Amino acid sequence: MSDSELLSRQEIAAIREEIAGAVLRTPEGLAESLERDPESFLRLVAAARIGAEESSRLLREAIQGARAAGHSWDSVGSVLGVSRQAAQQRFAVKASAVKPGSAEGGADGTAAPDGGPVRRVITPVTAFNEMAELDAAGHDGWHLVDYGTLFLVVEASDRAWEHRRVFVGQRRRMNADGWTQVGSGSFPWGYYKRPVDRPDSPDAS
Incomplete structure (x- = not known):
C-alpha cells in the first residue's frame, strides 16, 4: 500500500504546499527578503531544518499511533515503501526509552x-x-x-x-x-x- 493508494494526488500536493508555505511564511519577512538579502537564505535553511525535524517527529508519532491502532510492521513498512524489518529497525520505540x-x-x-x-x-x-x-x-x-x-x-x-x-x-x-x-x-x-x-x-x- 503506497501514499497514492491512501491519499489523492490533490491531497499529496496540498500537504507539500502547506509545508513549504509554513517554512516561507512563519519567519517574519523571509519570503520578501529572499529577493534582496543573501543572508535571508541562511534563515531559509534554518526554517527548512526546523520543518524537516518537525516532519520527522510527526512521522514517528504517526507510526506509533498506527501501531497502537493495531497495524502491523508489515503494513507500516508497505506505506513507507520499505520492508517490515527496515520500518521496525528505524521506528520501533526502544524498550529502554519507554518501558x-x-x-x-x-x-x-x-x-x-x-x-x-x-x-x-x-x-x-x-x-x-x-x-x-x-x-x-x-x-x-x-x-x-x-x-x-x-x-x-x-x-x-x-x-x-x-x-x-x-x-x-x-x-x-x-x-x-x-x-x-x-x-x-x-x-x-x-x-x-x-x-x-x-x-x-x-x-x-
Missing part, C-alpha cells in the same frame, strides 16, 4: 520506592480503548501522568478525574477551560486531564 515496568510503583499499583504517590500501568491499550480505560480510572481517582505505545501510567489521588484526547493545536482552548496537558502530546493527539468534584451522595447535583 511500562519502569514507571514508579510498577504495574501492580504499589507505592513508589521514594514513598511518592502510588502509580500503576494500564496495558495493553489501543487508540480505540484507551479513553474508556482512562474514564474508568479517572472515576476511581487515578489520573494520567505518562503514556506510550500500548500503555498508560496513572497515579492515585483522593479526587476523581476526567481526561480528554484532542487533536493537536487546541492547547490554548483546553488550558483556558482548566485542562492540564499531560506530556508533550503524541501526534495527532494531545492528552489532557482535570480534577472533578465527587458528588457527596448519589442524589447530589
Whole structure:
C-alpha cells in the first residue's frame, strides 16, 4: 500500500504546499527578503531544518499511533515503501526509552520506592480503548501522568478525574477551560486531564 493508494494526488500536493508555505511564511519577512538579502537564505535553511525535524517527529508519532491502532510492521513498512524489518529497525520505540515496568510503583499499583504517590500501568491499550480505560480510572481517582505505545501510567489521588484526547493545536482552548496537558502530546493527539468534584451522595447535583 503506497501514499497514492491512501491519499489523492490533490491531497499529496496540498500537504507539500502547506509545508513549504509554513517554512516561507512563519519567519517574519523571509519570503520578501529572499529577493534582496543573501543572508535571508541562511534563515531559509534554518526554517527548512526546523520543518524537516518537525516532519520527522510527526512521522514517528504517526507510526506509533498506527501501531497502537493495531497495524502491523508489515503494513507500516508497505506505506513507507520499505520492508517490515527496515520500518521496525528505524521506528520501533526502544524498550529502554519507554518501558511500562519502569514507571514508579510498577504495574501492580504499589507505592513508589521514594514513598511518592502510588502509580500503576494500564496495558495493553489501543487508540480505540484507551479513553474508556482512562474514564474508568479517572472515576476511581487515578489520573494520567505518562503514556506510550500500548500503555498508560496513572497515579492515585483522593479526587476523581476526567481526561480528554484532542487533536493537536487546541492547547490554548483546553488550558483556558482548566485542562492540564499531560506530556508533550503524541501526534495527532494531545492528552489532557482535570480534577472533578465527587458528588457527596448519589442524589447530589
